[in-house]
Amino acid sequence: MTTARGGATGAVLTPVVLGPRLKYLGLTAVLAWHYCLWFVPNAFPTTFLLDDRITFAWLIALAAAGAVPLLLARRLGRKRHLEATAIVVWPTAGLGAAGTAVLTSVGMTVHTRWVAYAAAFVVGACAGVLWLLWGERFACQNARFTLGRVAPTYGGFLFAAVAVTYLAPGWFAPAFVCLLPLLSGLLLRAHVRALPDSPYPRLLPAKAATQGTRTMVTVSVISFAASAVLYYTVAIVPWESLGAIQDAFTYGILLGAALVLVFALAQRLPGSRSPYRVYPWLLLCALVSCVLYLADERLDAVAFLLALAISSVFEVLLTMYMGVLTQKGYAPPATAYSLSGSAIRFGICAGNGLALTYERVPAWHATLVRPTFVLLVVLMAFLLITMVRQEYKIEELTRSPQAESELVAIINAVAEEFRLSDREREIMALIGQGYSASAVAEKLFISPYTVNTHVQHIYGKLSIHKRSELITYLHRDS
Known part of the structure; x- marks a missing residue:
């Protein structure tokens, strides 16, 4: 009976993990887990989404999701890989689900905040490990990271997951969020069974990979800075400017998913160029969000939604870029995917943390918020120039066939x-x-x-x- 069930499950999941588009569902489930937990108010039935306990738990989860992959990648080096064995996948997915359950229930009701903070650390660490595991599996599968393949799964599943979390009554919403890491783990194990002996891409010699490594670091640093600027904007906008404030976070994430789908449709038009040509335009949008905040307080809500949406597009494009360079042998999968996830997570943490510091010190808020925005506009302009100069190198590394x-x-x-x-x-x-x-x-x-x-x-x-x-x-x- 057990064997028959396993065979039936494999028959259902194998077309998913091997499909040209659906194979990205497991990685998308990790992202949906993050967004549904922290950006949809129903995930915390007993607590206001912007309560201090949730805010600080979020920062801890971001730090863990950024630090754990980097530490693992450093430990693995160039020769070793993080294998998606059952003893790694199921404890990671199970702990992630359990941490989510504790965080959204007991963590919000007990007197001490450390229960919530410990659960948030577990959630972030498990998300980081699942992220790396998917990077390793995609490397084995020789996955082609194109917008036409990634966007439909990312946009469609994120819309569906957010809608379920937003509409589910009572405790059904956090229960659904708890299932997302388990879904990712289930798909990981199905992927291993479908491709048990697939080899990893051979790494280029260190000297030949120098240009690719430099470009990866440059793009990661720019993505970190852009994420910090965008989430400083998101966090500093006054609550009263957003109306139904909790829903504004959900709308911003859905707008980001919609933008990814729009970019994918644009790629299908005749004469379309590399999707990575969008990078300078995203930086320009980040700059515009800062300018909108400075221009008129009536535009605060627009700045908020634009910043939130653009940040999610950055994450998708950076992940795609690192996936392509992994296939070409410029870096081990763990290194590339740890850079993509950590750059965004640390950037969000830095931007949100700076805004939170200003909010906690009224004198700083009154005198430093607008000058900081001016400095961020200058920073975005500098990064935009840098990105335009690097545009050819960024695109060149993803081209095929080879020069x-x-x-x-x-x-x-x-x-x-x-x-x-x-x-x-x-x-x-x-x-x-x-x-x-x-x-x-x-x-x-x-x-x-x-x-x-x-x-x-x-x-x-x-x-x-x-x-x-x-x-x-x-x-x-x-």
Whole structure:
């Protein structure tokens, strides 16, 4: 009976985790868990969404969700991976669900706040681990991160999850939120069963990956700063400017999901360009949200909604970008996904924390809020210029097929790192250009036997077993 149930479950979930669009459902469930918990008022039936206890719990969860993936990625390094085994997935998903249950119920009613804060830390840490696990699995699956594939699942599921949480009566709302990490864990295990032996992308030699690493760090730093600016705007807008304040958070998240869907539709138009060309426009929108706040208090609600929506778009695009670079071998999955999640989470924490500090000190609020906004406008202008200058590099790294100059640089870096002889480097370069063994022999005026001997030496030094693996490694064309 158990085997039959497992087979039936696998038959249902396998098309989901292997589908071109639905395979992103598990990662989307992690994001939906975050948004439904912290941005939909029904998730806390007994407490006002902007109560201090919830606010500080949120900051703790953000810090944990940012720090835990970075620490794990540092621990794993370039060689090891975080495997989605049952002993890792189920305790993580279960603790995340239990932490959510405690946070939304007992954590809001007991006298001490530390119950809520401890539960929030567990929620953030588990979300960070699930995030990394999905990054590792997508790397194995060779997932193609395009807006046309990611946006329908992200936008559609987020709309549905937020709607259920918003409309569910009483304790049904937090109960539904508790199910989201369990859904993500269930899909993770189904993914492992569907692709049990899929290999991870081979990393580029450190020297060849330098440009990609620098660009990843640049984009992450800019995303961190933009998130900080956006959530400073969100947190500093006076409550009375927002009307039904609790619902304003929900509307902002739904607007962000709608923008992602709009960008995906725009990508289908003739002559559309890389989705990463949107980055400068997002920074411009962040700058506009600051200007709206400074211009007129009647525009505070517009600034609030714009900032909240743009921040969620940043998160989706940054995750997609890191996913593409992982497939090309510029960084291990854990490193890339920890950067994408941590940059946004730490940015939100920094911006919200600064606004909260001003609110707690009336004298600072009266004198520093507007000057801070002026400084943030200058910062956004600087980041916008930086992003425009980096736009070509950002887009270039995601292009396929590969430029010939990049292939030459990779071949040289591989030869240096793995100590190939000049002849081995020469033969590897020709194989990378599509030459067969006999064609290589004819071009270099050597026997096919000699070519095959050199090829076997190359395979041994690179720990590669066949020609197709070598070509994929050199070209990085996901």
